[in-house]
Amino acid sequence: MNILDNIRIVLVEPIHGGNIGSVCRAMNNNDLTDLAIVNPRPTTDWDDARKLACNAKEQLDARKEYATLAEAVAGCTVVAGTSARTGFYRDTAHPPREFAPIALESATNHKIALVFGREDKGLFNEELALCTHILQIPSSERYTSLNLSHAVMVCGYELFTAAGIFQASEEKADEADSALRERMFSTWREMMIETEFTHDQKLEHMMMGLRRIFSRGKLTVPDCKILMGLAKQSLWVSSQWKKAQNHE
Amino acid sequence: MNILDNIRIVLVEPIHGGNIGSVCRAMNNNDLTDLAIVNPRPTTDWDDARKLACNAKEQLDARKEYATLAEAVAGCTVVAGTSARTGFYRDTAHPPREFAPIALESATNHKIALVFGREDKGLFNEELALCTHILQIPSSERYTSLNLSHAVMVCGYELFTAAGIFQASEEKADEADSALRERMFSTWREMMIETEFTHDQKLEHMMMGLRRIFSRGKLTVPDCKILMGLAKQSLWVSSQWKKAQNHE
Numbered sequence: 001m002n003i004l005d006n007i008r009i010v011l012v013e014p015i016h017g018g019n020i021g022s023v024c025r026a027m028n029n030n031d032l033t034d035l036a037i038v039n040p041r042p043t044t045d046w047d048d049a050r051k052l053a054c055n056a057k058e059q060l061d062a063r064k065e066y067a068t069l070a071e072a073v074a075g076c077t078v079v080a081g082t083s084a085r086t087g088f089y090r091d092t093a094h095p096p097r098e099f100a101p102i103a104l105e106s107a108t109n110h111k112i113a114l115v116f117g118r119e120d121k122g123l124f125n126e127e128l129a130l131c132t133h134i135l136q137i138p139s140s141e142r143y144t145s146l147n148l149s150h151a152v153m154v155c156g157y158e159l160f161t162a163a164g165i166f167q168a169s170e171e172k173a174d175e176a177d178s179a180l181r182e183r184m185f186s187t188w189r190e191m192m193i194e195t196e197f198t199h200d201q202k203l204e205h206m207m208m209g210l211r212r213i214f215s216r217g218k219l220t221v222p223d224c225k226i227l228m229g230l231a232k233q234s235l236w237v238s239s240q241w242k243k244a245q246n247h248e
Numbered sequence: 249m250n251i252l253d254n255i256r257i258v259l260v261e262p263i264h265g266g267n268i269g270s271v272c273r274a275m276n277n278n279d280l281t282d283l284a285i286v287n288p289r290p291t292t293d294w295d296d297a298r299k300l301a302c303n304a305k306e307q308l309d310a311r312k313e314y315a316t317l318a319e320a321v322a323g324c325t326v327v328a329g330t331s332a333r334t335g336f337y338r339d340t341a342h343p344p345r346e347f348a349p350i351a352l353e354s355a356t357n358h359k360i361a362l363v364f365g366r367e368d369k370g371l372f373n374e375e376l377a378l379c380t381h382i383l384q385i386p387s388s389e390r391y392t393s394l395n396l397s398h399a400v401m402v403c404g405y406e407l408f409t410a411a412g413i414f415q416a417s418e419e420k421a422d423e424a425d426s427a428l429r430e431r432m433f434s435t436w437r438e439m440m441i442e443t444e445f446t447h448d449q450k451l452e453h454m455m456m457g458l459r460r461i462f463s464r465g466k467l468t469v470p471d472c473k474i475l476m477g478l479a480k481q482s483l484w485v486s487s488q489w490k491k492a493q494n495h496e
Contacts (some may be wrong), residue, residue, distance in 0.1 A: 138414035166386035
């Protein structure tokens with residue numbers, strides 16, 4: 001069982017079906033599987049929800065529904081409520097990045113919950129009272145109110161990242177060693193002479209410039225081969241040009 | 249001028265007006281102000297865009313439009329393209345958290361761009377070729393395709409967080425010092441005796457348990473006052489009870 005399966009995403013009285021669907025998609029992107037909805041509204045547009053869930057229709061269909069928040073989180077140890085406002089119970093808020101390791105530690109052995117309020121009114125104080133932690137997503141003073149699915153996305157992203165599952169795509173080609181690099185540089189040096197690009201006094205200065213340019217990132221074996229091939233072709237063109245001159 | 253104003257969000261041929269509006273809202277949440285759209289589609293539902301932009305209608309109206317990506321990023325030093333796929337030009341991708349300090353360093357003095365592709369087809373290879381960096385947002389192997397506004401949200405959130413503008417709400421009340429804590433604990437000790445909650449042998453053991461419970465987080469001055477008041481009230485009730493017993 002994946003540790004992220006122990007994290008329940010709880011939406012309290014969400015208004016827009018589209019947001020519920022977008023939440024499912026964000027959950028799917030972050031390996032979260034457990035969705036609970038508290039007191040679903042009869043006006044919810046479930047067609048919209050299915051449309052915006054995209055590849056996460058399974059999450060949407062597997063949702064649990066509860067009459068109250070207390071019931072939705074009854075089996076959870078850590079219960080974290082999200083809030084954009086401050087004051088009252090809402091001081092000492094954790095940013096989600098700081099909260100993620102706390103959440104994962106409990107989720108190793110227990111169900112935990114992340115609770116998201118209504119689009120228009122958020123969570124009420126009596127709902128925040130059920131929470132062990134308050135989460136505040138970093139946002140501009142200009143506008144602190146996040147779209148519901150954006151809030152789930154940021155929290156889910158922080159949990160997924162902290163779980164350490166993801167590996168960014170890495171360069172698969174082998175890194176060039178010094179011997180290959182030097183063969184490449186000596187071909188370029190020869191090219192600069194044969195094409196009469198620079199005169200002797202400037203040659204070594206130019207070479208240092210080229211070494212700087214090509215050392216800013218790691219050169220791979222195919223990189224060196226491209227660069228060396230290009231220089232060799234230029235050398236061949238130079239030799240043809242010189243032959244042509246001799247025939248004149 | 250805010251450093252984040254130097255970061256241009258570029259959407260290439262976005263399909264859904266709703267997504268464009270949601271992107272504006274996500275930008276507003278993260279203090280980003282510069283939106284460019286490449287080759288806007290005549291079919292875009294701009295009413296939907298305005299609706300989902302919420303408080304970010306200004307960003308939406310201030311958008312710039314360009315015929316090609318090359319024109320949209322012409323003035324930018326760093327140009328980062330987002331991609332869910334790997335392979336071809338797409339190896340050596342940066343997760344947005346690793347990219348954020350690179351972006352901010354350049355954005356101190358130059359315009360930079362974050363480029364997001366079409367909802368269905370992403371960025372084409374000839375568009376990625378214009379990019380100095382490829383960004384890959386951590387996501388589940390199960391489903392790597394993010395909603396357009398979710399992708400902007402995660403990247404914007406990482407840039408906003410790295411810019412270090414945000415401060416989570418902190419406890420405003422003063423922290424209790426040892427003298428106040430000890431006055432509180434001695435009142436509780438007295439309460440345990442007077443309410444006959446525990447007998448002498450267990451008293452110090454109970455006190456250690458209470459000290460552990462109340463030391464898990466920082467106690468503030470008002471916290472100590474609530475706890476001390478509660479114990480004092482209990483002491484008062486005990487004394488009334490004993491008086492009543494004496495009168496029997």
